[in-house]
Amino acid sequence: MSAKQDYDCVVIGAGVQGSFTAYQLAKHNKKTLLLEQFVLPHTRGSSHGQTRIIRRAYEQDIYTQMMGEGYQLWAQLEKEAGVTLYRQTGLLVMGPETSGDYPLVKNTLLKNKVPTVILSRDNFHQHIPNVVLSEGHGALLDVTGGVLFADRALKAVQDQFQKLGGVIQDNEKVTEIKPGPVVKVMTSGGVYQARNVVITAGPWTNKLLAHTGFQLPLETVKINVCYWKEKTPGTYGVKQHFPCFVVTGSLESKEHIYGLPSNEYPDLVKICYHIGSKTDPDYRDLQTDTSDIDILKRYVSRCIPGLVPEPAVVESCMYTLTPDRHFVLDYHPNYSNIVIGAGFSGHGFKFGPVIGKLLCELSLGEVPSFDLSSFKIRRFQSHMKSAL
Numbered sequence: 001m002s003a004k005q006d007y008d009c010v011v012i013g014a015g016v017q018g019s020f021t022a023y024q025l026a027k028h029n030k031k032t033l034l035l036e037q038f039v040l041p042h043t044r045g046s047s048h049g050q051t052r053i054i055r056r057a058y059e060q061d062i063y064t065q066m067m068g069e070g071y072q073l074w075a076q077l078e079k080e081a082g083v084t085l086y087r088q089t090g091l092l093v094m095g096p097e098t099s100g101d102y103p104l105v106k107n108t109l110l111k112n113k114v115p116t117v118i119l120s121r122d123n124f125h126q127h128i129p130n131v132v133l134s135e136g137h138g139a140l141l142d143v144t145g146g147v148l149f150a151d152r153a154l155k156a157v158q159d160q161f162q163k164l165g166g167v168i169q170d171n172e173k174v175t176e177i178k179p180g181p182v183v184k185v186m187t188s189g190g191v192y193q194a195r196n197v198v199i200t201a202g203p204w205t206n207k208l209l210a211h212t213g214f215q216l217p218l219e220t221v222k223i224n225v226c227y228w229k230e231k232t233p234g235t236y237g238v239k240q241h242f243p244c245f246v247v248t249g250s251l252e253s254k255e256h257i258y259g260l261p262s263n264e265y266p267d268l269v270k271i272c273y274h275i276g277s278k279t280d281p282d283y284r285d286l287q288t289d290t291s292d293i294d295i296l297k298r299y300v301s302r303c304i305p306g307l308v309p310e311p312a313v314v315e316s317c318m319y320t321l322t323p324d325r326h327f328v329l330d331y332h333p334n335y336s337n338i339v340i341g342a343g344f345s346g347h348g349f350k351f352g353p354v355i356g357k358l359l360c361e362l363s364l365g366e367v368p369s370f371d372l373s374s375f376k377i378r379r380f381q382s383h384m385k386s387a388l
């Protein structure tokens, strides 16, 4: 085992959140190490794949407001790295007009003055041909919604981090954490010491936290990422201005479906179900439940008639869910020099630059730029148990 190496901060996990956190720390002239268990780039966590949705359409103000800054920070990275990371397509939100999430999203968008177009049942077809709006559903467009080029974004932020002098060690799994005023981090390849540690380990968060005698109420689920073939190529393409879309659920209809225009694979539209089946991140391929695909097949044949209602490609990804689906952005309850960013619950990618900034602020002991009360660990008081 190599000799100990000292850093101001060690960030564990080079997904979108760890990569942006490391980048922010390096920007603040902190000597930073970013550790990743797999060889980069990899497809075994939650941040891989070519695309993610970016939007301001949320039920809660805090997310809509955070994304106000999010868009600026994405644009800044595009400029610094000289790459395109965002494509505006608009985000179509459809859902039961008077119940569930749809009216909440509509209210948040209007209250925060986000450019929004409310579509009536009469003009829906003019704007969105080849989609059937379900009975009783409302529809609106979050105009600045669109696509983030995820793999490209991860590479861009990691490259910028290294340009700032940051060190990435991939293929190096953290095997132990010894908390203290100086934290010791043991890996498959070495031993490191740092005054501050940030844990951004996605679905593996609790496996890492176990070394610190603490567990969060997180659940990891596998999502089948399905791509559906256009009957006529281009019908739902970015070039035809087909938007990203989400179908919000209600108590009666548990649809929770979302999609992105055909782009990454020729003539294939990505449409997924937002609810997955429980899995262990080290054995996710053994989770073979496909009941979500059956729900999607029924939805596609009913509402997106220009697609073949059988997926042509199925990939996989994981969500790390908290009980309330809000993030965890907080200090470790027992060690104030360990910061945790976890539980992004299937909607964290777009926030990457903001999360990186916030976790960096926490790690530096600064007042965070946003009110983080919704993201504190103490809200789980009744769920938490000690790992010791």
Ligand SMILES: Cc1cc2nc3c(=O)[nH]c(=O)nc-3n(C[C@H](O)[C@H](O)[C@H](O)COP(=O)(O)OP(=O)(O)OC[C@H]3O[C@@H](n4cnc5c(N)ncnc54)[C@H](O)[C@@H]3O)c2cc1C
Pocket: 012, 013, 014, 015, 016, 017, 018, 035, 036, 037, 038, 044, 045, 046, 047, 048, 051, 052, 053, 054, 172, 173, 174, 175, 200, 201, 202, 203, 204, 205, 208, 223, 225, 272, 317, 318, 319, 341, 342, 344, 345, 346, 347, 348, 349, 350, 351
């Ligand atoms: C199918 C799907 C669709 C999604 N769609 C959207 C969307 O449209 N818009 C959106 O905003 N978000 C979306 N998300 C959510 C978003 O992608 C995630 O919230 C985000 O990627 C989480 O990033 P992370 O850095 O927390 O986790 P990860 O990407 O999993 O990163 C954690 C990293 O830590 C590493 N690690 C773990 N343990 C160790 C260890 N012991 N030693 C070293 N390294 C370790 C892992 O290997 C991994 O690379 C989607 C997610 C999925 C799965």
Ligand SMILES: O=C(O)[C@@H]1CCCCN1
Pocket: 053, 054, 055, 246, 257, 258, 274, 346, 347, 348, 349
């Ligand atoms: O974060 C998002 O924007 C999407 C919405 C639909 C479910 C997956 N995540």
